[in-house]
Amino acid sequence: MTELTLFPNEDILTREIQAWSGFAEALREEDRVLFLRMLKQCYKYVDSINSKGEYYSTESLLISLIFVQHKIINWLINNGNFNLQDWR
Numbered sequence: 001m002t003e004l005t006l007f008p009n010e011d012i013l014t015r016e017i018q019a020w021s022g023f024a025e026a027l028r029e030e031d032r033v034l035f036l037r038m039l040k041q042c043y044k045y046v047d048s049i050n051s052k053g054e055y056y057s058t059e060s061l062l063i064s065l066i067f068v069q070h071k072i073i074n075w076l077i078n079n080g081n082f083n084l085q086d087w088r
Helices: 009-018 021-026 029-052 052-080
Strands: none
Touching: 009 021, 009 029, 009 052, 021 029, 029 052
């Protein structure tokens, strides 16, 4: 029987995040808070994650996380005090 939810488009992502709950629980409190906040940012890409289907849910979640981090790095390079030349 299929479970009905208020947000059917988020089912794959929600289940994938729940699958990582054991990992989150094993982290120290401050790391757990950051990890869960990071996972919640993936909801911005729920449509893309769902388009890949359940068989690719972990890969889609990880790519979403990498994409979020890449956007932050680009913002820091373009707007912050981060100098890319210092890291080459």
